[in-house]
Amino acid sequence: MKQESELNSINSYISYFEGIELYGDNFNLKEITQWFEEEAEAYADLVNKNNSIYTYPYHNSNILNGYNHLKKVQQFNNALGIGSAYGMEFLPIIDRIRRITILEPSENLRSDKIGSIIPNYLKPNINGLISCDESSCLFDLITCFGVLHHIPNVTTVLNELIRVLMPGGYLLIKEPISTMGDWRKPRQGLTKNERGIPVKFFDNIFQEAKVEVVKKTYIDSLFMYKILFKLFNIGYKSKSYAKFDKLISQIFSWNMHYHRTSNYQKIAPGGVFYVIRKLPK
Known part of the structure; x- marks a missing residue:
């Protein structure tokens, strides 16, 4: 009976590890609530909770793969x-932003000011729907960097982001695209539930939503990081690394596997960066 139970458990996860279905996306409210409670402070516990000494490492990647495609927007x-x-992802273009709202579950990861802007913080709803004042509930810029893979009901959340995006507005998404290991087991440096999102999953949603994919860039070929750092002292935060990572990720994109079971399969990009534009009505 034990072997049969274990086999059934393995079979029930095959479609998830093959990237056919996204684990958690079809959860009911009870399951979503449990997931949400487990993740609420989990990431905050992994990073420094003091924003005065926290260093944001992704500016050059965000600029190269995202903000550079928004130069026409004044x-x-x-x-x-x-x-x-803390809202640090907005700093490279903070002088072009008038107002910032942040959906943030953690009470420990908040800023009083981002540049000269006082951000408006809201707690996200467990069901994934966005609630805010009707007068301010349409946005011309939405950023979602490394967050969706912490959320169970990704389809609901993505469709909601597109809903509250103004026609002609931009949605920037950056996410891991592999399982990040077997999430059924403890993984060092990761929260309990996070898992990457298959590229086809994103592509299908954007196609159905009839939005324009302005740019799709593969990133995070981390297998090269140690080599670059050791040989050329090129760090992850540097502009040179962002450019090299973009190039290498494109070259090895043919070798992408959602669930990586060998070092060979890790010679591939581990993430994707989308610049999405909502078509005018």
Whole structure:
């Protein structure tokens, strides 16, 4: 009976590890609530909770793969950050933003000011729906960097982001695209439930939503990081690394596997960066 139970458990996860289905996306409210409670402070516990000494390492990647494609936009009147914590991701274009709202579950990852802007923090709803004042609930810029893979009901949340995006507005998404290991077991440096999101999952949603994919860039070929750092002292935060990572990720994108079971399969990009534009009505 034990062997049969274990076999059934393995078979029930095959479609998830093959990237056919996304684990958690079809959870009911009870399951979503449990997931949400487990993740609420989990990431905060992994990073430094003192924003005065926290260093944001992703600016060059965000600029190269995201913000550089928004140069024609002189000003964003109403920006929304999903799980943006201290809001440091907005700093490279802060002088072009008038207002910032941040959906953030953690009470420990918050800023009094981002540049000269006082951000408006809201707690996300467990069901994934966005609740805010009707007068300010449309956004011309939404950033979602490394957050969706912490959320169970990704389809609901993605469709909600597109709903509250103004026609002509931009949605920037950066996410891991592998399982990040077997989430059924403890993984060092990761929260209990996080798992990457298959690229086809994103592509299907964007196609159905009829939004414009301005740019899709593969990133995070971390197998090269140690080599670059050791040989050329190129650090992860540097502009040179961001450029090299983009190039290498494109070259090895043919070798992508959602669930990586060998070092060979890790010679591939581990993430994707989307710049999405909502088509005018």
